[in-house]
Amino acid sequence: MDFELSDEQNMLKDSVERFVLDNYSMDARAKLANTELGFSRDHWKTMAELGWLGMPFAEEVGGFGGSAVDVMIMMESMGRGLVLEPFLSTVILGGGLVAEAGSPAQIESILPQVIEGNMMLAFAYAEPQSRFNLNDVQTAASKSGDGYVLNGHKAVVYHGETADKIIVSARTSGNSQDEAGISLFVVDAKANGLSRRGYRTVDGQRAADIMLENVTVAADALLGAEGGAYPTIEKIVERAIAALCAEAVGAMQAANEITNEYLKERKQFGVPIGKFQVLQHRMVDMYMEAEQSKSMSDMVAMKLSMDDAKERQKAVSAAKAQIGQASKFVGQQSIQLHGGMGMTDEYSIGHYFKRLTTIEMLFGNTDYHFKKFAALSS
Amino acid sequence: MDLSFSDDDLAFQSEVREFLQTSLPKDVQERTARGLHPTKEAAVRWQKILNEKGWMAPNWPVEYGGTGWTVAQKYIAGQEFGLAAAPVATPFGVSMVGPVIYTFGNQEQKDKFLPRVLESDDWWCQGYSEPGSGSDLASLQTKAVRDGDDYVVNGQKIWTTFAQYADMIFCLVRTDNSGKKQEGISFLLIDMKTPGITVKPIYGLDKENSLNEVFFDDVRVPVANRIGEENKGWTYAKFLLGNERTSIARVGRSKRQVQRVREIAAAEQCGAGKLIEDADFMTKLGKIEVDLMALEYTELRYLSMLSAGKELSAEPSLLKIKGTEIQQRLTELLVESLGMYGAAYEPSEAYDGRNETAPGPDYAHGPMAEHLYLRAASIYGGSNEIQRNIVSKMVLGL
Numbered sequence: 177m178d179f180e181l182s183d184e185q186n187m188l189k190d191s192v193e194r195f196v197l198d199n200y201s202m203d204a205r206a207k208l209a210n211t212e213l214g215f216s217r218d219h220w221k222t223m224a225e226l227g228w229l230g231m232p233f234a235e236e237v238g239g240f241g242g243s244a245v246d247v248m249i250m251m252e253s254m255g256r257g258l259v260l261e262p263f264l265s266t267v268i269l270g271g272g273l274v275a276e277a278g279s280p281a282q283i284e285s286i287l288p289q290v291i292e293g294n295m296m297l298a299f300a301y302a303e304p305q306s307r308f309n310l311n312d313v314q315t316a317a318s319k320s321g322d323g324y325v326l327n328g329h330k331a332v333v334y335h336g337e338t339a340d341k342i343i344v345s346a347r348t349s350g351n352s353q354d355e356a357g358i359s360l361f362v363v364d365a366k367a368n369g370l371s372r373r374g375y376r377t378v379d380g381q382r383a384a385d386i387m388l389e390n391v392t393v394a395a396d397a398l399l400g401a402e403g404g405a406y407p408t409i410e411k412i413v414e415r416a417i418a419a420l421c422a423e424a425v426g427a428m429q430a431a432n433e434i435t436n437e438y439l440k441e442r443k444q445f446g447v448p449i450g451k452f453q454v455l456q457h458r459m460v461d462m463y464m465e466a467e468q469s470k471s472m473s474d475m476v477a478m479k480l481s482m483d484d485a486k487e488r489q490k491a492v493s494a495a496k497a498q499i500g501q502a503s504k505f506v507g508q509q510s511i512q513l514h515g516g517m518g519m520t521d522e523y524s525i526g527h528y529f530k531r532l533t534t535i536e537m538l539f540g541n542t543d544y545h546f547k548k549f550a551a552l553s554s
Numbered sequence: 555m556d557l558s559f560s561d562d563d564l565a566f567q568s569e570v571r572e573f574l575q576t577s578l579p580k581d582v583q584e585r586t587a588r589g590l591h592p593t594k595e596a597a598v599r600w601q602k603i604l605n606e607k608g609w610m611a612p613n614w615p616v617e618y619g620g621t622g623w624t625v626a627q628k629y630i631a632g633q634e635f636g637l638a639a640a641p642v643a644t645p646f647g648v649s650m651v652g653p654v655i656y657t658f659g660n661q662e663q664k665d666k667f668l669p670r671v672l673e674s675d676d677w678w679c680q681g682y683s684e685p686g687s688g689s690d691l692a693s694l695q696t697k698a699v700r701d702g703d704d705y706v707v708n709g710q711k712i713w714t715t716f717a718q719y720a721d722m723i724f725c726l727v728r729t730d731n732s733g734k735k736q737e738g739i740s741f742l743l744i745d746m747k748t749p750g751i752t753v754k755p756i757y758g759l760d761k762e763n764s765l766n767e768v769f770f771d772d773v774r775v776p777v778a779n780r781i782g783e784e785n786k787g788w789t790y791a792k793f794l795l796g797n798e799r800t801s802i803a804r805v806g807r808s809k810r811q812v813q814r815v816r817e818i819a820a821a822e823q824c825g826a827g828k829l830i831e832d833a834d835f836m837t838k839l840g841k842i843e844v845d846l847m848a849l850e851y852t853e854l855r856y857l858s859m860l861s862a863g864k865e866l867s868a869e870p871s872l873l874k875i876k877g878t879e880i881q882q883r884l885t886e887l888l889v890e891s892l893g894m895y896g897a898a899y900e901p902s903e904a905y906d907g908r909n910e911t912a913p914g915p916d917y918a919h920g921p922m923a924e925h926l927y928l929r930a931a932s933i934y935g936g937s938n939e940i941q942r943n944i945v946s947k948m949v950l951g952l
């Protein structure tokens with residue numbers, strides 16, 4: 177039993193924190209968020225050079241062979257700076273799917289490129305009707321000669337606009353809610369018939385709706401077994417949720433520090449507002465929520481490698497539900513305690529609130545995971 | 555005690571409905587239904603229609619152009635306006651400074667300013683808050699020094715909503731520094747075109763510009779534009795804040811929002827069914843609705859007390875706290891109802907500028923804008939912490 181980081185892990189933490197300190201002042205972030213791309217290719221290169229883009233991948237393919245705890249450490253520190261680069265989309269989701277289900281040829285052609293920072297990925301799982309249900313897939317893949325033809329509409333794909341390859345979940349058989357019959361395809365973003373409409377999201381990032389109209393792919397675009405992708409999707413989304421939880425913890429801790437500092441600095445009625453007991457208690461509640469969240473994030477990072485799928489899923493849903501609630505509370509109260517200052521775009525705290533708001537929704541909101549947890553527990 | 559409406563009330567209700575159906579411009583209704591601020595042009599256009607009907611100022615006495623509505627009628631109008639997504643008139647003129655002018659102003663000021671409020675010829679803004687004086691408003695430092703028939707004003711206001719549109723600003727200024735801070739404040743009406751006034755935009759969480767800083771650099775204001783007595787401005791300021799708090803409850807609007815959550819939930823897929831069939835989601839909505847109903851009857855009870863000639867103390871603070879909490883919970887639920895499309899957001903001008911519609915279903919455009927803006931509802935008009943302090947002191951004697 178041990179929650180302590182190893183020396184290597186402390187170094188990793190320091191190095192990500194240093195990157196955030198050097199590159200993610202609120203001004204710098206706002207500038208990046210306002211560009212067409214929405215992040216920095218230079219930062220992406222830096223991340224590749226530091227070996228971060230290979231963190232979770234096996235050493236044989238050029239990766240670092242890191243654990244879920246290593247990923248947690250990185251995400252937490254990136255959360256403190258509200259980092260915009262598509263680490264979650266490319267490395268955890270896209271790269272994770274390829275590493276998990278890919279053939280040796282697919283792994284060989286994709287992962288080294290990802291690790292070197294030359295290829296970005298996105299995972300297109302959601303659809304306009306699917307809400308948070310990963311099994312709700314209507315996008316159709318029909319056999320055509322040696323390959324497949326894809327048709328459908330993928331919704332709110334984070335970083336889908338800038339990805340070089342998009343991993344699409346599509347139905348090769350069954351009805352729209354069936355878990356069986358879902359397949360994954362690696363689709364080139366430039367494929368004929370694939371169109372993307374990119375847009376800004378409230379958290380300063382970018383997403384896209386992706387339309388597939390008779391997109392033809394070869395047989396080797398199929399990632400994993402035909403019709404058998406659902407368990408893979410679930411597993412990788414579990415990892416993404418754990419990573420997101422860590423990001424939320426970093427964002428909450430930073431938001432709390434900023435707010436705590438403000439309570440000491442801001443004076444009204446001749447005293448720092450932190451002297452008002454109601455605000456002290458509120459701040460304590462925010463602190464407690466972040467502490468509870470940190471525990472859940474650590475817990476889930478350590479449980480991700482469990483073989484017992486049900487226990488693992490319970491841990492993931494519990495963490496996401498707790499962290500979803502906490503994210504809302506900490507985000508909203510950070511604004512409240514800043515008064516008017518919290519409502520401005522120029523000041524940092526609102527950006528934490530907005531990212532925490534979308535983290536709560538991503539991969540299933542609080543209610544969704546409470547329900548899932550209850551169902552798994554009964 | 556009796557909850558039923560009289561025949562007259564029911565006739566009035568039909569009249570309001572019919573008026574809104576025929577006279578509320580569709581574009582104004584659409585923006586309001588989505589939760590977006592009306593543009594200045596649209597707000598003025600709508601207010602002129604209201605004024606033509608004689609309904610611009612329901613809270614004013616008839617002699618100044620008010621409607622003379624009974625408590626029941628005011629309630630009915632509030633409901634119907636809310637349900638029809640008709641925007642309430644911009645508050646700064648008609649709800650804030652107007653009552654101050656007819657209650658504390660002199661005849662000349664009444665004649666000069668009140669008709670222009672009714673006609674929407676002047677757009678007013680509220681110059682209360684300063685960088686160092688928010689909750690502790692009475693500590694304000696913007697200075698006005700007497701020089702002949704003028705005051706010379708120097709200082710800075712902040713969070714001034716729609717100052718960029720304004721023709722006039724009503725301002726709290728310091729005219730005396732010697733005694734208690736509340737006793738050296740005066741209430742001035744200032745023409746925004748006066749030399750020395752600079753307005754600087756502040757962009758909000760929603761990336762919209764509703765907030766501003768207003769700077770005063772040797773701004774000359776005729777003494778004739780002072781309301782009431784010098785150094786008595788705090789009394790007028792507090793009177794205004796009481797009115798502001800009551801109008802912030804917005805029960806009618808929240809009822810419309812409840813409907814809107816239902817409409818979206820009926821359209822949104824959730825698993826094999828629709829979101830509206832999801833018991834947990836609907837229980838959440840139900841809880842808000844029950845709170846809203848309690849607020850509605852609290853408001854009615856207070857209105858009835860007032861019309862029976864009883865005094866209220868800090869009860870408006872309760873309406874403000876509960877009303878804003880409900881508004882925030884409703885926009886949160888609206889965003890939640892959208893699933894992941896709730897995350898897509900740009901200010902609406904951005905889409906208009908590119909001639910694009912927002913991504914996702916049409917109803918997804920709006921909830922996030924309102925959710926972001928309404929985080930301020932528990933801050934403006936006196937924060938909810940300050941309101942609780944007031945109730946605890948004035949009502950509970952703690």
Ligand SMILES: Cc1cc2nc3c(=O)[nH]c(=O)nc-3n(C[C@H](O)[C@H](O)[C@H](O)COP(=O)(O)OP(=O)(O)OC[C@H]3O[C@@H](n4cnc5c(N)ncnc54)[C@H](O)[C@@H]3O)c2cc1C
Nearest residue numbers: 452512513515516680682683688689713715930934937939
């Ligand atoms: C969207 C928006 C529109 C606005 N429009 C206008 C306008 O048109 N004109 C205008 O004059 N002003 C306007 N305001 C300003 C508004 O009235 C102030 O923001 C508000 O009074 C709070 O002041 P502050 O922002 O300085 O926060 P502060 O007073 O610094 O408060 C910070 C935090 O401390 C808490 N706090 C302060 N004192 C106490 C206490 N004694 N006990 C417990 N808690 C306390 C507050 O509740 C808050 O949570 C607007 C504000 C917003 C956000």
